[in-house]
Amino acid sequence: MPRPSDEFHRIKRLPPYVFAEVNRLKAACRADGMDIIDFGMGNPDQDTPAHIVEKLVETVKRPRTHRYSASRGIPGLRRAQAAYYQRRFGVDLDPETEVVATLGSKEGLANLAMAITAPGDVVLTPSPSYPIHPYGFIIAGGALRHIPVAGGAFNPEQYLRDVENACIHTVPAPTALVVNFPSNPTAQVCDLDFYVELVRLAKRHDIWLLSDLAYAEIYFDETPPPSILQVPGAKDIAVEFTSLSKTYSMPGWRMGFAVGNPRLVGALARIKSYLDYGAFTPVQVAAAAALNGPQDCIGEIRALYKGRRDVLVDAMTRAGWEIPSPPATMFAWAPVPEPFRALGSMAFSKILLQEAAVAVAPGIGFGEYGEGYVRLGLVENEQRIRQAARGVKKLLSDPQAALERHHASLPRAAE
Structure with a gap:
């Protein structure tokens, strides 16, 4: 003791x-x-865009919204996120089983790590990386093996070789891999062909894929960043995190999502049900207005x-x-x-x-x-x-x- x-x-x-x-x-x-x-x-x-703020103000004036909210996200917000995925990526999501609202992507990643990690489990994380990617699993009692993604343009072939090598030679075998494209901090990007190969590799080695897509809308080339869930069969093993913080300039609102594999989404939702009552309802209503409203x-x-x-x-x-x-x-x-x-x-x-x-x-x-x-x-x-x-x-x-x-x-x- x-x-x-x-x-x-x-x-x-x-x-x-x-x-x-x-x-x-x-x-x-x-x-x-x-x-x-x-x-x-x-x-x-x-x-934050004015129409989102106005929806918050309108909603907060209703006393009923001052009560406890829904930990997994109010139904309208989860439907709005599913509609965004269909509109942006052509990906169908069930708002009831494949979408959960989070208090920003950071909270979602950390709590999913708590949900799926047993002491000693090995997780593959990028290095350099956003700190919650490795330390969420450290806090949960896991162990890490780093996959290097240093400076310069992203090299998908080398990355896949490094992941394959880690899966073969790590004892115990890894349980999950964190991927982050567009990347914080390196700003590296990948294409859909890379995700196709990554999903094949993950299925071959029976590991979960945890994709952080927080910068889905902050891109400067003509081709928008893809979602890993665009790969056929990816939902069998993958969950993806997104955030409204950068997309709609809403960092202090703390609103994000985890979507994809129903088992992973369900595990995160169950952990969250013990830890929080979700974001303040007016924040969730305003977040739905952001997703459903004008996108200019x-x-x-x-x-x-x-x-x-x-x-x-x-x-x-x-x-x-x-x-x-x-x-x-x-x-x-x-x-x-x-x-x-x-x-x-x-x-x-x-x-x-x-x-x-x-x-x-x-x-x-x-x-x-x-x-x-x-x-x-x-x-x-x-x-x-x-x-x-x-x-x-x-x-x-x-x-x-x-x-x-x-x-x-x-x-x-x-x-």
């Missing part, structure tokens, strides 16, 4: 929060009066991110920092500039913050294969992006001077 002085078991399994040090330094710089241009967190800065706002939000992406890539390239142009998501995944590469992403992030007043997320915070990169969120307006580029240009014009100023705090390997 743990004593009060002992660390709790699940807390011990979680590593120190890598972003905490950057956040602490960011707060200190702001306290000193610095104007920080913050690309660190993927927190949309646009207003999606294109407007997408265009805003595309404009910021283009300005970021152009301005930083002119400043001397070549950032690959992301084909999707609200993030750019950028290699650490060569003069600072030996320091690692954490030390570079600190120097960038103190010298250029620019905050980014160090790649190491997304897993071991994230080292050497930083993530920039497209959450500042174009004027602020250009201002950030001026700070970066100044830093890169004399990197040695910056290194000397920060010599005492640098990792030993970089000295």
